[in-house]
Amino acid sequence: xxxxxxxxxxxxxxxxxxxxxxxxxxxxxxxxxxxxxxxxxxxxxxxxxxxxxxxxxxxxxxxxxxxxxxxxxxxxxxxxxxxxxxxxxxxxxxxxxxxxxxxxxxxxxxxxxxxxxxxxxxxxxxxxxxxxxxxxxxxxxxxxxxxxxxxxxxxxxxxxxxxxxxxxxxxxxxxxxxxxxxxxxxxxxxxxxxxxxxxxxxxxxxxxxxxxxxxxxxxxxxxxxxxxxxxxxxxxxxxxxxxxxxxxxxxxxxxxxxxxxxxxxxxxxxxxxxxxxxxxxxxxxxxxxxxxxxxxxxxxxxxxxxxxxxxxxxxxxxxxxxxxxxxxxxxxxxxxxxxxxxxxxxxxxxxxxxxxxxxxxxxxxxxxxxxxxxxxxxxxxxxxxxxxxxxxxxxxxxxxxxxxxxxxxxxxxxxxxxxxxxxxxxxxxxxxxxxxxxxxxxxxxxxxxxxxxxxxxxxxxxxxxxxxxxxxxxxxxxxxxxxxxxxxxxxxxxxxx
Amino acid sequence: xxxxxxxxxxxxxxxxxxxxxxxxxxxxxxxxxxxxxxxxxxxxxxxxxxxxxxxxxxxxxxxxxxxxxxxxxxxxxxxxxxxxxxxxxxxxxxxxxxxxxxxxxxxxxxxxxxxxxxxxxxxxxxxxxxxxxxxxxxxxxxxxxxxxxxxxxxxxxxxxxxxxxxxxxxxxxxxxxxxxxxxxxxxxxxxxxxxxxxxxxxxxxxxxxxxxxxxxxxxxxxxxxxxxxxxxxxxxxxxxxxxxxxxxxxxxxxxxxxxxxxxxxxxxxxxxxxxxxxxxxxxxxxxxxxxxxxxxxxxxxxxxxxxxxxxxxxxxxxxxxxxxxxxxxxxxxxxxx
Numbered sequence: 001x002x003x004x005x006x007x008x009x010x011x012x013x014x015x016x017x018x019x020x021x022x023x024x025x026x027x028x029x030x031x032x033x034x035x036x037x038x039x040x041x042x043x044x045x046x047x048x049x050x051x052x053x054x055x056x057x058x059x060x061x062x063x064x065x066x067x068x069x070x071x072x073x074x075x076x077x078x079x080x081x082x083x084x085x086x087x088x089x090x091x092x093x094x095x096x097x098x099x100x101x102x103x104x105x106x107x108x109x110x111x112x113x114x115x116x117x118x119x120x121x122x123x124x125x126x127x128x129x130x131x132x133x134x135x136x137x138x139x140x141x142x143x144x145x146x147x148x149x150x151x152x153x154x155x156x157x158x159x160x161x162x163x164x165x166x167x168x169x170x171x172x173x174x175x176x177x178x179x180x181x182x183x184x185x186x187x188x189x190x191x192x193x194x195x196x197x198x199x200x201x202x203x204x205x206x207x208x209x210x211x212x213x214x215x216x217x218x219x220x221x222x223x224x225x226x227x228x229x230x231x232x233x234x235x236x237x238x239x240x241x242x243x244x245x246x247x248x249x250x251x252x253x254x255x256x257x258x259x260x261x262x263x264x265x266x267x268x269x270x271x272x273x274x275x276x277x278x279x280x281x282x283x284x285x286x287x288x289x290x291x292x293x294x295x296x297x298x299x300x301x302x303x304x305x306x307x308x309x310x311x312x313x314x315x316x317x318x319x320x321x322x323x324x325x326x327x328x329x330x331x332x333x334x335x336x337x338x339x340x341x342x343x344x345x346x347x348x349x350x351x352x353x354x355x356x357x358x359x360x361x362x363x364x365x366x367x368x369x370x371x372x373x374x375x376x377x378x379x380x381x382x383x384x385x386x387x388x389x390x391x392x393x394x395x396x397x398x399x400x401x402x403x404x405x406x407x408x409x410x411x412x413x414x415x416x417x418x419x420x421x422x423x424x425x426x427x428x429x430x431x432x433x434x435x436x437x438x439x440x441x442x443x444x445x446x447x448x449x450x451x452x453x454x455x456x457x458x459x460x461x462x463x464x465x466x467x468x469x470x471x472x473x474x475x476x477x478x479x480x481x482x483x484x485x486x487x488x489x490x491x492x493x494x495x496x497x
Numbered sequence: 498x499x500x501x502x503x504x505x506x507x508x509x510x511x512x513x514x515x516x517x518x519x520x521x522x523x524x525x526x527x528x529x530x531x532x533x534x535x536x537x538x539x540x541x542x543x544x545x546x547x548x549x550x551x552x553x554x555x556x557x558x559x560x561x562x563x564x565x566x567x568x569x570x571x572x573x574x575x576x577x578x579x580x581x582x583x584x585x586x587x588x589x590x591x592x593x594x595x596x597x598x599x600x601x602x603x604x605x606x607x608x609x610x611x612x613x614x615x616x617x618x619x620x621x622x623x624x625x626x627x628x629x630x631x632x633x634x635x636x637x638x639x640x641x642x643x644x645x646x647x648x649x650x651x652x653x654x655x656x657x658x659x660x661x662x663x664x665x666x667x668x669x670x671x672x673x674x675x676x677x678x679x680x681x682x683x684x685x686x687x688x689x690x691x692x693x694x695x696x697x698x699x700x701x702x703x704x705x706x707x708x709x710x711x712x713x714x715x716x717x718x719x720x721x722x723x724x725x726x727x728x729x730x731x732x733x734x735x736x737x738x739x740x741x742x743x744x745x746x747x748x749x750x751x752x753x754x755x756x757x758x759x760x761x762x763x764x765x766x767x768x769x770x771x772x773x774x775x776x777x778x779x780x781x782x783x784x785x786x787x788x789x790x791x792x793x794x795x796x797x798x799x800x801x802x803x804x805x806x807x808x809x810x811x812x813x814x815x816x817x818x819x820x821x822x823x824x825x826x827x828x829x830x831x832x833x834x
Binding site: 077078081089091092093094095096097098102106108109110111112115116117 | 687688689690691692693695696699700702703704706707708709762766767
């Protein structure tokens with residue numbers, strides 16, 4: 001696998017945007033056929049580096065750039081294509097209404113003899129690319145009918161049609177379930193075995209460690225180092241990426257002396273979940289984990305009144321409740337942080353302040369109208385209480401980082417003064433460093449007496465942050481665990497079994 | 498077959514609704530189910546179909562155009578005036594002038610959308626007002642009845658008297674319409690430009706990353722609609738044997754509704770020529786049927802609106818929801834992968 005000569009070699013890469021040094025003399029190399037991981041928090045310069053390699057940006061004077069032993073003085077996007085450097089962006093850049101074959105062989109729609117599309121050649125190229133990956137897909141299926149994992153395959157196959165020698169994959173597993181991720185990893189192995197080098201950009205550390213040969217870590221635009229993956233642990237990688245050390249310890253504690261706030265009895269919804277029963281006490285954090293499709297979000301939406309149970313009871317503070325809609329649930333003190341912050345949780349173009357008061361408008365009224373001074377009080381209180389880093393409260397929320405956006409989203413719900421806070425995948429799209437900050441807030445809220453349901457498909461998150469863990473599978477509670485009585489590896493083994 | 502149906506749900510649903518409608522009308526009136534009536538419907542719909550296939554190209558590329566119908570009116574005026582200045586002219590000159598002026602007006606829209614980054618609905622509402630305002634200002638609302646002889650004379654490619662005494666006629670607008678449909682179909686489904694238009698409408702960022710020229714996409718789609726608007730305008734003047742400045746005013750919404758009814762997606766990436774044709778014919782057949790049934794013309798708009806609503810509801814609901822059999826097949830197929 002290793003050859004003497006690296007396929008790609010960069011030295012002393014510098015670039016400045018608007019007076020800010022985005023890359024401070026970074027070097028990077030990839031060997032033919034290796035799986036290389038490019039790791040670092042959001043904004044550390046990973047994407048900028050990829051864009052320099054593919055010719056979108058030009059590095060400053062003094063850079064050394066070699067591909068296949070040849071010095072490259074001025075890379076352009078079309079040159080990168082012809083050299084076989086392909087990028088699979090996180091959003092895949094696929095066409096939903098077109099067929100699988102057209103998506104894979106789209107090159108044939110860009111250049112064709114006499115301006116015509118050679119459909120036969122297009123389909124043949126698509127077939128060949130899929131065969132090389134060892135996958136069979138219906139070539140004439142519209143892409144939008146495929147699940148996300150298979151779209152990922154389509155994007156990879158498309159890169160192969162361009163005779164790829166070096167493929168960058170930007171966060172390829174961000175929206176995949178565990179089994180889909182395993183499938184993708186298998187594909188990447190095949191790819192690397194056939195001589196194509198793959199650079200994996202991912203924040204999910206577990207799979208990075210599983211798949212890569214070597215890793216390059218960047219932090220704040222500077223190179224931390226090039227490391228062999230063998231012998232690397234997750235906490236070591238996190239430390240390299242953030243420059244900080246996160247002590248992980250189980251925080252689980254008993255809450256038996258506290259009153260039961262929420263009691264769920266035999267709750268069922270046809271085809272979604274069945275016979276769910278649990279108690280949640282004051283100040284307790286209940287972790288809910290399981291694979292995607294286990295019924296976690298459906299259960300959460302039912303507790304939040306957005307869906308009605310077909311059977312069973314929800315007892316809140318000793319009283320059976322029937323939520324007709326989430327308005328009832330909010331009034332009763334149940335808050336739900338959506339798993340999809342970007343499209344459901346926050347209104348991206350609106351200001352930080354407007355987003356923050358969205359759920360609690362009735363609390364800032366004065367004579368039926370919104371009182372600017374009450375609004376300002378609420379906003380400044382929560383911004384400082386949760387340590388949100390902002391410019392001005394009037395700035396659009398999309399200008400904030402993922403971690404800070406999530407803090408505002410949590411503040412939005414805390415402003416209604418909830419008894420129960422349901423957090424559905426609260427760290428999706430949030431950096432490793434910022435995640436710790438989110439969980440610090442969660443612990444603080446629990447200590448203040450808020451009851452929390454923490455939903456996550458990443459077992460470590462519930463293991464280190466919950467008092468008790470419910471394991472859901474196929475709509476049922478498979479087991480309840482106490483983090484103090486098992487190791488993380490045991491928990492992961494059970495969830496991924 | 499099932500694959501074909503899953504890929505063209507809208508077209509098939511529309512086709513089925515058309516058949517039901519035609520069968521119902523055949524029983525309701527004795528004139529509907531005749532060949533000559535079918536040709537009548539085609540003659541009446543020809544201009545709208547020419548407009549619709551032009552608009553289809555813009556919709557596929559993710560844009561929208563409100564101005565093409567009044568642009569066609571401008572084309573009619575300019576063409577007739579230019580032909581008179583040329584001393585009468587002929588069909589070839591007529592098509593060249595109408596096509597060129599139409600393309601020119603389309604390119605103005607494209608430049609506004611691409612160069613000035615104005616979203617297409619706002620840009621074309623503005624040009625709709627500018628085109629129509631200029632037209633009314635310069636013509637003072639006066640119509641032209643004095644067309645060159647060749648333009649005002651009906652061109653019939655095939656005619657035959659039927660046994661019931663009615664005439665079956667294949668006229669120039671229908672032949673031109675068929676040629677426009679074939680040209681548009683070829684352009685959007687066989688050429689690289691066409692597939693790039695679909696891709697650009699589907700996912701502009703993805704298309705950009707593939708090195709597709711974004712400006713070219715705008716100029717080609719609006720230019721194509723301009724060409725069709727020019728040709729359609731000329732055909733309408735020929736059909737009506739006069740040029741009335743506000744004759745086409747309001748046509749844009751009828752054509753837009755018919756095109757969307759035919760499966761084109763507002764937002765881009767989807768649509769077919771056959772769907773367009775069915776969409777326009779559906780509306781024409783309804784009007785024709787109501788006419789034959791003796792329904793008051795004042796009720797037409799209302800009934801046509803209701804029919805469009807019903808047909809859109811039926812065709813936007815997925816076929817596997819309407820026909821569980823297809824859903825099962827689909828799932829099995831996916832499972833096999």
